[in-house]
Amino acid sequence: xxxxxxxxxxxxxxxNKRESKGWTQIDLASFIGNNSQNISRMERGEITPTIFWLExxxxxxxxxxxxxxxxxxxxxxxxxxxxxxxxxxxND
Numbered sequence: 001x002x003x004x005x006x007x008x009x010x011x012x013x014x015x016n017k018r019e020s021k022g023w024t025q026i027d028l029a030s031f032i033g034n035n036s037q038n039i040s041r042m043e044r045g046e047i048t049p050t051i052f053w054l055e056x057x058x059x060x061x062x063x064x065x066x067x068x069x070x071x072x073x074x075x076x077x078x079x080x081x082x083x084x085x086x087x088x089x090x091n092d
Contacts, residue, residue, distance in 0.1 A: 006076075008045030013075045015043040017061055032056035 001009075018028050018039075025039040033056065041047045049057065051065075058065045 001080075004045060006045075007048050009076055009079060010048070010072060011043040011045040013072050014057065016075075018043075021061075028060065031060045 018025070023031075025036040025043070029036045029039045032053065034053065038047065042049055042053075054065050054068065058068045061068065063071075
């Protein structure tokens, strides 16, 4: 997986977490002290959050940065497994 794909996947993970809370991009931006354009760009994988913004995201989602990254890793593995299952089914 290249950096661009990884960023898009992380952005999608954050988007899913945000939407599960019923928040808009404007809501999340307000909670972390950023703007909705940057939230949109992060969710599309165009920008990578810095450690500072990861800390803000973790605080907003009421977890530690390590928990956020651990959850993302599980999300990434789940997505990879589902893609592999699709490929396997398609090739059978």
